[in-house]
Amino acid sequence: MTSTDPVVSVRELRKTYGKFAALDGVSFDIERGETFALLGPNGAGKSTTIEILEGYRDRSSGEASVLGVDPGKGGLDWKARLGIVLQSTGESGNVTVREQLAHFAGYYANSRDVDEIIAAVGLEEKSKTLIRKLSGGQRRRVDVALGIIGRPELLFLDEPTTGFDPESRRQFWQLIRSLKSEGTTILLTTHYLDEAAQLGDRAGIIAGGTLIDIGRIHEIGGTEARIPLVRWRENGVLREERTSEPGRVVASIVDRLGAEPDDLEIVRPSLEDIYLGLVATHEPARELENAL
Amino acid sequence: MTAIATPTPLPAGRTLRLGASRIRYEVKTYFRQGDAVFFTFLFPLVMLTIFSVAFSEQSFGTDADGNNVNAAEYYLPAMLAAGLLLSGLQNLGVDIAGEKSDGTLKRFGGTPLPVMSYFIGKIGQVLVTGLLQAALLIGVAAIVFRVSLPTASENWLTFAWVFLLGVITSAVLGIAVSGIPRTGKSATAVIIPIALVLQFISGVYLSFAQLPEWLQNVASIFPLKWMAQGMRAVFLPSNYESAEVGGSWDLATVALVTGVWLVIGLVVCRLTFRWIRKDS
Numbered sequence: 026m027t028s029t030d031p032v033v034s035v036r037e038l039r040k041t042y043g044k045f046a047a048l049d050g051v052s053f054d055i056e057r058g059e060t061f062a063l064l065g066p067n068g069a070g071k072s073t074t075i076e077i078l079e080g081y082r083d084r085s086s087g088e089a090s091v092l093g094v095d096p097g098k099g100g101l102d103w104k105a106r107l108g109i110v111l112q113s114t115g116e117s118g119n120v121t122v123r124e125q126l127a128h129f130a131g132y133y134a135n136s137r138d139v140d141e142i143i144a145a146v147g148l149e150e151k152s153k154t155l156i157r158k159l160s161g162g163q164r165r166r167v168d169v170a171l172g173i174i175g176r177p178e179l180l181f182l183d184e185p186t187t188g189f190d191p192e193s194r195r196q197f198w199q200l201i202r203s204l205k206s207e208g209t210t211i212l213l214t215t216h217y218l219d220e221a222a223q224l225g226d227r228a229g230i231i232a233g234g235t236l237i238d239i240g241r242i243h244e245i246g247g248t249e250a251r252i253p254l255v256r257w258r259e260n261g262v263l264r265e266e267r268t269s270e271p272g273r274v275v276a277s278i279v280d281r282l283g284a285e286p287d288d289l290e291i292v293r294p295s296l297e298d299i300y301l302g303l304v305a306t307h308e309p310a311r312e313l314e315n316a317l
Numbered sequence: 318m319t320a321i322a323t324p325t326p327l328p329a330g331r332t333l334r335l336g337a338s339r340i341r342y343e344v345k346t347y348f349r350q351g352d353a354v355f356f357t358f359l360f361p362l363v364m365l366t367i368f369s370v371a372f373s374e375q376s377f378g379t380d381a382d383g384n385n386v387n388a389a390e391y392y393l394p395a396m397l398a399a400g401l402l403l404s405g406l407q408n409l410g411v412d413i414a415g416e417k418s419d420g421t422l423k424r425f426g427g428t429p430l431p432v433m434s435y436f437i438g439k440i441g442q443v444l445v446t447g448l449l450q451a452a453l454l455i456g457v458a459a460i461v462f463r464v465s466l467p468t469a470s471e472n473w474l475t476f477a478w479v480f481l482l483g484v485i486t487s488a489v490l491g492i493a494v495s496g497i498p499r500t501g502k503s504a505t506a507v508i509i510p511i512a513l514v515l516q517f518i519s520g521v522y523l524s525f526a527q528l529p530e531w532l533q534n535v536a537s538i539f540p541l542k543w544m545a546q547g548m549r550a551v552f553l554p555s556n557y558e559s560a561e562v563g564g565s566w567d568l569a570t571v572a573l574v575t576g577v578w579l580v581i582g583l584v585v586c587r588l589t590f591r592w593i594r595k596d597s
Contacts, residue, residue, distance in 0.1 A: 079427055080426075080427075081423070081426065081427070081593060101327060101429040101431060102327050102429065104427065104428060104429045105327055105429035107427065109424075109427035109428075111420065111423060111424065111427070113420065114420050114424070116416075116419050116420055116421050116424070119345075119346040119349040119350060120342070120345070120346055120349075124342075124345075128338065128342050129428065131334075131335060131338050132335065132428050132429050132430050133429065134327055134328060155349075171424070175428070175429075
């Protein structure tokens with residue numbers, strides 16, 4: 026593997042449970058240093074994909090390569106190069122934050138400084154507290170700390186900020202940005218589209234086991250889906266118009282009304298709007314919700 | 318796995334180093350769980366105390382010099398054997414089943430921790446806690462219940478190998494049975510009855526010689542009966558040997574049956590232990 030090869034490469038990935046295809050031919054690459062956000066509704070196949078790449082699940086067919094290794098056959102030295110933050114944790118945690126991190130640091134040849142990590146996830150004041158006594162969001166921060174303690178080349182983040190308060194989420198984004206600046210490649214799944222927009226370089230949207238769109242965060246969904254919306258109130262009725270020239274439209278409204286229009290706003294579709302539009306057209310019934 | 322250049326290769330000898338690190342971690346967390354400390358660590362001591370108090374007026378025979386053998390002396394070897402079973406089989410069986418269902422093992426599966434280091438940690442934890450438990454039992458028996466301990470070095474040598482072989486076998490079997498419960502919540506309901514039935518048929522609570530022959534034959538398949546017999550050989554007066562079913566302590570068979578179970582346990586662990594069940 027050379028430094029220009031993708032860190033993650035997936036071709037026609039399929040995973041079937043009986044007759045049900047949880048993944049039905051997914052293909053994408055993640056380049057070195059890139060943060061790739063995998064988005065999609067519950068049961069769409071995000072976690073199945075990420076767990077196949079982490080080596081936790083076997084694929085039914087297709088090709089997968091993670092750091093140049095088939096993830097179904099990765100050994101300990103392969104795992105030493107990964108950082109994994111799983112979606113759910115329920116450990117009893119009869120150790121303190123510091124004890125847990127110091128212990129896990131020993132698993133890696135080139136681990137980060139324990140106190141630095143504790144500070145980076147904002148748990149300085151809890152470092153001597155037993156993990157089971159922490160709140161859900163604080164435990165999640167321990168999970169993130171354990172995921173990065175080994176200085177991974179590739180970091181998997183499966184819904185990392187569930188249970189975070191807005192301030193912790195901002196702090197977490199800062200941490201991820203510093204990891205990105207060190208060159209860490211990141212595969213992120215999240216239900217927070219603002220998080221994907223903040224952190225991701227590219228995104229893939231998965232629904233019903235297939236990738237329905239993939240591209241740079243600011244281009245996904247195509248230019249059509251990004252056309253701004255001008256909204257105003259006229260004679261008590263809320264009106265809106267989709268236009269690529271919102272300034273001109275507003276000027277013409279002002280001209281026509283001869284006054285400042287009520288409740289005027291120009292709305293640029295957020296990643297969340299675009300995402301919801303894409304998923305809605307692709308997946309009218311949410312029968313997949315119950316399938317996994 | 319294809320050879321790839323890793324930036325910092327894992328150093329040699331790390332399996333043992335991490336095993337030692339796991340032992341420290343396991344022992345520390347073991348004593349922080351209140352329930353485990355009570356139900357497996359102190360349980361044999363509680364039982365020894367109950368038997369000693371309940372049967373304080375009763376005689377359990379006399380030694381060759383005609384000295385009375387009290388309840389504590391009679392039950393000490395049985396409680397030591399029970400301790401081996403509880404510290405290993407019951408403790409680890411429940412503990413690992415819990416770690417499997419709460420995601421601890423899944424987390425380990427995503428790290429470069431060798432499975433063997435994890436096993437060393439578990440077996441080491443059982444060894445340390447089992448040793449402390451045995452020391453506590455013997456100490457309380459001697460100091461509180463006035464049990465005269467054997468003085469011959471031969472007896473303590475027997476104790477050393479029966480304890481060591483027993484505790485390791487029990488720990489390995491604990492890892493092996495941890496795969497049986499389907500969830501961590503059902504683990505105690507599945508594993509404690511196994512341990513309890515074994516204790517009742519193996520001469521821990523009931524005198525083995527008084528059990529029906531068919532039940533003795535069934536119990537003789539399992540290692541606990543032999544561990545208890547080995548412990549009796551250490552702590553009971555030598556004239557009790559004739560009261561054994563075969564008329565002898567039969568230490569060779571103690572070593573053989575326990576050793577066979579150790580091998581069976583190792584094979585089962587090797588074949589069945591997984592960090593996670595893929596596709597579950």
